[in-house]
Amino acid sequence: MKKHIILLVALLTTATTLNAQGVETVDSLSRQSAEKHLFWSIGVTGGFDRNYHIVDMSYMNEYRYSKYAPGMSYGLQLSFSPLRWLSLRVEGVMLEKNYYRDHVIGGTATSLPDTTINQYVNVPAVLMLNVGNKVRLHAFGGGYWGKWLTSARRGVTYAMNGLTTYEENLDFESAESQVRDNRSDIGLVWGGGISTVIKRHLEIGVEAKWFYGLNDVQKPYMSQLNPRYNTTVVFQGGLSYWF
Amino acid sequence: MAIVASLTSCRKESEVSGIVNPNNRICKTFSQQFDAVWNGMSQGYMFWGRDTVDWDQRYEQFKPVFEAFDARPASNPVTPSEYNAAYQGLFQGLLDHHLYGKFTVPKGQYEAIVSPGMNDYYHPDSYADMERREELRVLQQRLDFVQGSYYAYDPEDYGSFTIPGMYCALLKLRQGQYIGYFRFTSFYLSNVHTYYSILPQNDAVQEPLRKFYGPRYWDGVNSEGGYASDESVVGLIIDLRGNGGGSTADLIPFIGSLSQSSTLVGYTRVKDGFGRLDYSPWSKYIVGCPNLHLRKAKPIVVLSDINSVSCAELATMLIKNLPNGTFIGERTYGAVGALWPDSEHQHDYFYSGCFGDYDYYQYGRDIYRYKDFYPYYVYTSTYHMVDCDYNDIEGVGVKPDIEVLFNWNTLRNNQKDLQLNAAVDHIRKATREQ
Structure with a gap:
């Protein structure tokens, strides 16, 4: 955790320094350009994601996790662009880190499928490099902090009467959840995209970004715990207003 | 990129890769038997969500005891009472009232049998005997x-x-x-x-x-x-x-x-992972009403x-x-977590409930007279059951309307x-x- 905090502080310090340098150079850039350079933008994004839930089930090989599960995402982003080629962006993203699982009993045809829908809010802070003028390419990297907001699952399980279906919303306030579930979410984020200005002050774009979780979704409540991590790839389109 | 590469390695390595199925293990020493039993309970015991026993602390406490058993010279062998005391201590206070474990040594010379729920059985004199x-x-x-x-x-x-x-x-x-x-x-x-x-x-x-x-x-x-x-x-x-x-x-x-109709008796759940708190959601347990009623x-x-x-x-x-x-x-005994003791594949199906050596369970230690390993069998619940108001029954019993x-x-x-x-x-x- 300490390592993650140090990294985040380092990124923000670097960004602030670049920002201070950028203020001096922006006037000269603006003079060279026909249009005035705009520093700030606010935007909305929306799209879908794919979550890769990483679990080692060891000899429990009848539990089969799907390679990935889809979800929805949307967000709000704020950018500061001290230079045309450099931006600092902070974003609030609602995204789903879902997974599918199947439990095939003892080599029989009995299958107990399970779908878990996990909603998170992630707040990534990234440094973004921009190339181009009318059409711009972007590459960015940074870190994110987040919170696990809700979890719901539905599927089939064994009841005393045999197989039965269920739907359940996880209660994070329950005693077991308090011990087991790690609701904070910290990790790395990186990605790239393409955008274009469609009208003065208005820019549209698409991008892909990877949220690479660095913390286990479980608290370390027992020895020999098998960690579970999320890696989520988000594909989004967005609209930004520059001012 | 270097920073990213180094940080992505911050994910912890899984510790479960070395964990094996506790069914039918061949244990050659006291401590191997202990590890297999401890791991089987850690993975598959149904009541960690309620139990007050600290199972990790039990490992720290009893692992050295079994290692010391292994280190004992032939001139100072482990006695049946020492062996029994070690397993009694390991299982002491566990909630599951179906729980019953038996453990033996090469040639079946002696065995330890634990049944921690039975300690509750020594009830007040006013209760039936x-x-x-x-x-x-x-x-x-x-x-x-x-x-x-x-x-x-x-x-x-x-x-x-x-x-x-x-x-x-x-x-x-x-x-x-x-x-x-x-x-x-x-x-x-x-x-x-x-x-x-x-x-x-x-x-x-x-x-x-x-x-x-x-x-x-x-x-x-x-x-x-x-x-x-x-x-x-x-x-x-x-x-x-x-x-x-x-x-x-x-x-x-x-x-x-x-x-006159089907009746809701309570709710049950099963384990669904390695974690002690990995549970399925609660499911209704309904007992049907047959046509002839x-x-x-x-x-x-x-x-x-x-x-x-x-x-x-x-x-x-x-x-x-x-x-x-x-x-x-009077209140009942408090052992309502159902199980299938006779199914050899129970742990393989549910990753919970009974585990160990089923031959030893069914035929006793005599068949191990000429073997050189340490068999064990643990009989424990597959289901966790609560009543219609989600109150626990295990270890508590059903309370009478009129005592x-x-x-x-x-x-x-x-x-x-x-x-x-x-x-x-x-x-x-x-x-x-x-």
């Missing part, structure tokens, strides 16, 4: 108000399905009105009935069942021919005191048939005590949940069974109010 069960049964046959009693004792042993002491009677309530009384001493009747398809039918066993349920007793309450459906029988007493449990297959034909609701009293275990507790919960049902007696404590002196000296009398009084009062 298992040792007195047989005497209680004999005394009950002398009760004055029992009329037309039918007693069955099964002299043959159908595998483990012996049912001594099953007992059916009519109790006179008032002129022209009776109470139907049935005592189940275990719940293996469906299994026994299945055996009749290949073995000769046994009138001694079937007679009380026919008297109470009718000629097709295995399908439920027949509309004609049994006490339960007779017009003159205005109330029923189901006596489950001392019933050590059995198969849940009996619940629908013999208990569910006393209701009691058409008209009558007051039903279930008598249970601290010797009512497992399936007997489920039957108690079922009757207690009926609108016309009342539970009179009447067992009184041995009154029964022996005055031939009065106070719990049975309370049941009769309750039905007398309930039928008078009608």
Whole structure:
């Protein structure tokens, strides 16, 4: 955790320094350009994601996790662009880190499928490099902090009467959840995209970004715990207003 | 990129890759046996969500003990009492009241047997005593108000399905009105009935069942021919005191048939991962009502005590949940987490419940006389069960609607069974109010 905090502080310090340098150079850039350079933008994004839930089930090989599960995402982003080629962006993203699982009993045809829908809010802070003028390419990297907001699952399980279906919303306030579930979410984020200005002050774009979780979704409540991590790839389109 | 690459390695390595299936392990030392047992419990024990035992602390405490056993020279061998004490300490205080473990050493020289739930069994004197069960049964046959009693004792042993002491009677309530009384001493009747398809039918066993349920007793309450459906029988007493449990297959034909519709008994869940708190969601446990069931609701009293275990507790919960049902007696034992002890694949299916060496479980340590390994077997619940209000039953027992404590002196000296009398009084009062 300490390592993650140090990294985040380092990124923000670097960004602030670049920002201070950028203020001096922006006037000269603006003079060279026909249009005035705009520093700030606010935007909305929306799209879908794919979550890769990483679990080692060891000899429990009848539990089969799907390679990935889809979800929805949307967000709000704020950018500061001290230079045309450099931006600092902070974003609030609602995204789903879902997974599918199947439990095939003892080599029989009995299958107990399970779908878990996990909603998170992630707040990534990234440094973004921009190339181009009318059409711009972007590459960015940074870190994110987040919170696990809700979890719901539905599927089939064994009841005393045999197989039965269920739907359940996880209660994070329950005693077991308090011990087991790690609701904070910290990790790395990186990605790239393409955008274009469609009208003065208005820019549209698409991008892909990877949220690479660095913390286990479980608290370390027992020895020999098998960690579970999320890696989520988000594909989004967005609209930004520059001012 | 270098920073990203170094940070992505911050994910912890899984510690479970080295964990193996605790079924049928070949252990060559005391500490290997300990590790297999400790891991099997860590992965598959159902009650970590409620248990107050710190299992990691137990590892720290007892791993050195078993390592010291391995280090002992041949001139100073581990004694049976030391071995037993180590396993008693490891399992002490665990909640599962079905839990039973047995462990042995090469050549089966000695073994340790643990059953931590039985510590609860040493209950206050006022509660019924298992040792007195047989005497209680004999005394009950002398009760004055029992009329037309039918007693069955099964002299043959159908595998483990012996049912001594099953007992059916009519109790006179008032002129022209009776109470139907049935005592189940275990719940293996469906299994026994299945055996009749290949073995000769046994009138001694079937007679009380026919008297109470009718000629097709295995399908439920027949509309004609049994006490339960007779017009003159205005109330029923189901006596489950001392019933050590059995198969849940009996619940629908013999208990569910006393209701008029399916009954919610409680909720269950199973494990669904390595983590001690990896559980499935709760599922309803409903006991169905067969086609042959009691058409008209009558007051039903279930008598249970601290010797009512497992399936007997489920039957108690079922009757207690009926609108016309009342539970009179003492709290039950508190072992309601169902399991399948005979299925070798249980741990492979559920990754919980019983695990270990099934040959050792079934045939005992004698077969290991010439082997050089350390077998073990742990018999533990596959399901965690709670009542309809999500209250835990395990280790707590089902609480009676009307508590009447067992009184041995009154029964022996005055031939009065106070719990049975309370049941009769309750039905007398309930039928008078009608």
